Amino acid sequence: IEKTLEGQYVDRVQSGINADALAVFREGEEVILAQLIFREGKLTGSRYFDFECIAEDDAELLETFIQQHYEENELPKEILLPILPEGKQALEEILSNRGSQVYLLAPQKGEKRVLVEMALANAKATFKKEKDAHTLREKILSEMQEKFKLSRYPERIECFDNSNISGSLVVSSLVAFTN
Secondary structure (H helix, E strand, C coil), X not given: CHHHXXXXXXXXXXXXXXXXXXXXXXXXXXXEEEEEEEECCEEEEEEEEEEECCCCCHHHHHHHHHHHXXXXXXXXXXXXXXXXXXXHHHHHHHHHCCCCCCEEEXXXXXXXXHHHHHHHHHHHHHHHHHHHHHHHHHHHHHHHHHHCCCCCCCCEEEEEEEEEECCEEEEEEEEEEEC
């Protein structure tokens, strides 16, 4: 009942504001960064970026990502983060020089904090989904190796189909799967 009565935060950002909520989920050497995109107060999209073998801590990763990502992408008025990078002011200046004033915020409570937590939950769910898909693919390929008595793990699978009409009008096709 409590879950049912909870408010929806997707459409409750301050009206008309453009903001992106970023969050990082890390497990071992693998990292997923989630970006929730709010335009005119509504959730309009989300993007996920995965990284491997990242030595940077979350604050450094966010700072690097912001510098590179917003070089070519639309700048929001606010970028909501779980933690502020050390070079917050310099980063705000760099971003603001590309257009209008941009603010980096690490909200501690309220609706904006909920948006950052939502981004983190999405990053975690995406990580789990991708990890499960990867594990399933490996299991299937391992079973194929065993079933077909292959000397090594299948990296490329090619499927042929040949058709004809009474021995004429021969047509063939090839479909290949790699990795």
